[in-house]
Amino acid sequence: MYPIQLCKNLIKKARIHQLLTVMEVISNNQGKFYKAMETGALKRILEDGEGSGRPGFQDSGDTFYNKNPEQVKNFEETYSGEYSEKSKRMMMNMGFKPGKGLGKFEHGRVEPVEASAQKGRRGLGAKPSAVGALPQDIKEMTEEPKPQAREEVLWLDPAPEEPLSGDILDKWLQTGPVKLTIDDETNFVDPAILKGVLNSKTIFDSLDDEDLRHARSRSNPYETIGAVIFLNRAAVKMANIDAVFDFNFTKPKKQNGENAVDKKEILYFADVCAGPGGFSEYVLYRKGWRAKGFGFTLKGSNDFKLSDFYAGSPETFNPYYGVKNDGNIFDPANLQSLKEHVLKQTDDKGVHFLMADGGFSVEGQENIQEILSKQLYLCQCLAALMLVRTGGHFVVKLFDVFTLFSVGLIYIMYRCFDKVCIHKPVTSRPANSERYLICFWKRLGTEPAEQHLDYVNSMLWSEVEQNGDVTQLVPLSVIQEDKNFFEYIYKSNCLLGERQIQNLLKIARYSKDKNLKDSSLQAEMKEQCLALWKLPDSVRTQPDRRGHDDTLSAIRSLIKKPAADSHSLYSFKANVLNKPPDYLENPSNLKTYFKNVYDWNFMFLSSGKNSPDLRIFIGCGGKQVFQLESNSWKNVIDLHLTLPAKTLLYGEVVKEYRGQGNNQIYSKSLHIIDALMLGGVDISSDTLSERINQCNLFCAALNKPFDNQALPIRTKRLYNMDQFESAVNNLEYRAMKRVKRAVTISTPDRINRNEMFYVVGSVLFLKEVKDPWIAVISKTSGKKYYFSVGRDGKHNSEYNIPSDAKMDMIGAYTRRVMWPWEPAACAIFDSQTTEHVTRAEMEIYVSSTVNK
Structure with a gap:
């Protein structure tokens, strides 16, 4: 049935609100009209109230242009924000009056037909999708802080300059039984916050994934930033991190402010656990062929997708999968071969910075994600000590850092770099536990720490001789003695934990109330953030494939x-x-x-x-x-x-x-x-x-x-x-x-x-x-200079070659x-x-x- 036929049928049956709905759909998007026809929504509109058979309003001769002005005013006031001007004018022409039905006797339906709430093919037996009851000991903030595009970074004070020795690290190492619970890990976080984080996640157990995604998208003020021109959101996340830290990754600087990459050098970077390659696409977008990347990730469905690098040129990016050719970073042999591969191509210096964004599915075990990811944490940090040159940088994604193992690993990295912080960028969704460890300016003398972590990884690879686990890299007493470090970790966990709780509760609130949405705020944040990060506000498009001419x-x-x-x-x-x-x-x-x-x-x-x-x-x-x-x-x-x-x-x-x-x-x-x-x-x-x-x-x-x-x-x-x-x-x-x-x-x-x-x-x-310049060797200094005679006979000489020479x-x-x-x-x-x-x-x- 075409739009005109449908409207005629509705007119005959004096179905005013149904007609108004149809006109609205047609005026906005004719494609939606056909979609409504396919889903049966319009069929239900037509079938509702059939059989009236009474004469319509066509014979009255009333149109919009001969209506009483008072009637027009009442109509405009009643439906000022609901329908377009075009559809309101059409209804006025048909004799519609607010609050009354169409037809000669005004007997048509008054209330609009509600849209179907059916979701997909769900039917009998489907489990209800709903948010669980909020834990009694959790209180939602009455006033939410206003989102900001600019982010504050909280730095750790520099660590003692004395490098860690292998003997000390070996002495600190402890093994023990495998532990798969986290609710008692309260050494580095307020117990109430830990409990709140764990309990807040449980209220979504019965909420459908689609409903959760919709609520999350509406509640996050930074959600509409999306992937912009890149392969995925990870690329924008790296752009966010790079901008927050003064572009010190794509334009690395020494501690004295000088450029770390000479004009006669290219920027070397590594991207581990990184498929499909969003981080690398961003770096190549910034640097072009003047950056060379070494990628290491698992082969298979999560491999690098170089053909999808639309924003950055992939010709200078080199995926490598280790001596085992599988990209498994846990395998010690793969890590050693990666080190040889990178050092051989960087004059044995290493890369200027390394990015690590590893993660894997922990569905059903979200609360112990940190425990399950301990070897991933370790291997990514080990890769940084292996591959990053002295004075280089490192960024790695972490999740929770409540356990002694995780905090001990961060402590070792804190002793290996001059400047360290834990930061959660705004592009990291506020309701998850994700955060990033940022390390600047790798120190000299980190070889013992590298060798020690390599040894620990070998232990984990062999499952600690099949009967245990590595439980400690640094003793709790050593961490607590360094008050600067201990207080920083404690405050960071409390701050990020409290923020996570409040955003989980916000998602719950938005899930219950489908009308909540911060679209204007999301648009404002997107505009401000992209301007700060120097990214275009445009969509991802495939680059033009030009021919030779x-x-x-x-x-x-x-x-x-x-x-x-x-x-x-x-x-x-x-x-x-x-x-x-x-x-x-x-x-x-x-x-x-x-x-x-x-x-x-x-x-x-x-x-x-x-x-x-x-x-x-x-x-x-x-x-x-x-x-x-x-x-x-x-x-x-x-x-x-x-x-x-x-x-x-x-x-x-x-x-x-x-x-x-x-x-x-x-x-x-x-x-x-x-x-x-x-x-x-x-x-x-x-x-x-x-x-x-x-x-x-x-x-x-x-x-x-x-x-x-x-x-x-x-x-x-x-x-x-x-x-x-x-x-x-x-x-x-x-x-x-x-x-x-x-x-x-x-x-x-x-x-x-x-x-x-x-x-x-x-x-x-x-x-x-x-011409007319010539190069000449000075007889006094022995240096080359450039000489010419001008049109006026004046002699010109320069030690640096002039532009016109x-x-x-x-x-x-x-x-x-x-x-x-x-x-x-x-x-x-x-x-x-x-x-x-x-x-x-x-x-x-x-x-x-x-x-x-």
Whole structure:
């Protein structure tokens, strides 16, 4: 039945309130009308009161426009806030009067038909969903404090600087029988508050999960913040924590306020017990490819979902599952292999910070969640001591901290970091026991604590020889002697416990009264919080998947200095990207190309003249990588290369060899020569040296040395032309499998120094200084400075390269010079040919220019 037919039937039957309801549904959302038809709600409206058969009001001729003004006023006042203006006007046209039915004799139904309270398919036998009676010893607060966007952090005073020794920790350790009750754990909390927390949870035992969720959503003033643009709410929780602590995770600082991450470094972080990866998505959203993450979580349904990282680029995130390949953090072997994995890729320093958000279902055992999570607490803290570098940070989710084991673990972390606090962010739902331990600036000398916790974990892994449990890490007397620490834990538990009780009671109140809702307050808190946390107030959307030409257009629109002779995409590819190098083929070219050798740098290539391996590469995100051939793009999916979107670089695919003679093997890698844009970051106007530094960081972030399928990516080593003679000394002859010998150079690999090398096929020269400036070496200081003569004849000299002296990437690329060595590399290297520029001729020319 369509809306018009339904309205006609109702008019005939003088069913005014039913008609008013239908008009309201239609005017607001026609989709809801059809939904009501499907559920049978409208059918019940139609069937109610059938058979009246009396004439309607159509014959009266009354309309809205000839009504008495007093009637219109009464109508407006009676239904001012219930229905839309459109539906009220329609009813007035039909002759409706407030408090009376439609029809000639005003005999239609007056009261509106109530909406169905049926929930799903529930029927006979369904258990009633209701909140239990409140415990008598719990009193609800009469006045609730007003929610605030800004949060107060209560810090622990710093711990004694003396590090914990292994002997002391071993002496403190105690084992005992397994304990599965928590109601007597009152050493670190007021007994009344502990009892209140446990009893408040029981009132929801008979409340349906759906009803509980609805009441919780309406009662929490921060609930509508949701996940915003991220994978889940956990990402926003990390954004909340990061902002509360002055963004000290994504922009870590030293204690003196200086940046902890140098410009020549990337930010390293670890995310353990973290699937599906919300915390990491947030960090990558903030930092892009300048952050490299190491993820560790259980394999399976809770694994990382990198394809769902819409807000942050996942190319620099590396999931790892330990030597057992299952991601079980409880397994000591997995933890040790994780440590080796991370340290090897961070120059044995460790990560700048570690995040841990572990948890598992404790349905039916919520009151002893802390006891069930003790090994999880331990292993996450152990991972921090293993992986976080000195001066680094740590954040871990905890639940209740009432037991001596949990408080002892926090005490050990308090002695290992300079600044510690327990904080519950506003994005952590106020009625649960969740809280976060925040630790800043890891101290020196934490190795004994790390080794001790590793030993304790091994005990728990073997179930303490099958007949007991670890009950104590630090004696109660030691904790109580440190009054600063003891009072902080006690007050924290009381404060968070009381807050949890009151919010549980609030949920109960909202469950009983379905009309309670703080929608305006929720909207206000969402706006204020997102502004404080520097997050957009928008919904999660899948990023645009651009093709190669669309990506190139986007890159061209973002670069600061577009090429002058590229007015279109086609001309940019034809005149710039496809421009061949100038070739150095005879000694007379040396003076033509290299008037001032201090302006030039060079690198050794594997490719020779017209090699297909030397290309422009464009990254469109993930494995969507293409190389430019003539004016078209070719997919290089067979290379297993991964690049972030909006990447345009100049590089070559190189065969890297290991071993000599018949035992020789090789693998391929991508060597970056130069780049215009890296993952949306425009580096085109930087100096050549700065661009190479950025490329080094880019490679460090992208490389996955433990992934045998991924193509290694490296940056060519850059040499100054004035140091040509010493640079060539890095070359050496090696015996090859198919030729007697070849001129080779070691692979530029920072991580795996395993004597890999590649064959030299040419030398590529790139200019760093733009005319009319030149680079000069000072005869007094021996330092390089930059000199030019202005149009007015004035001499200009600067020790730091001026901005107008920097040769941008496009300028350097279009002016590059290649000195081909193949197929006469050995002859050129030994200076035994007259057909090519030889090594000796280059050394003589450079020496004569330098010694002027």
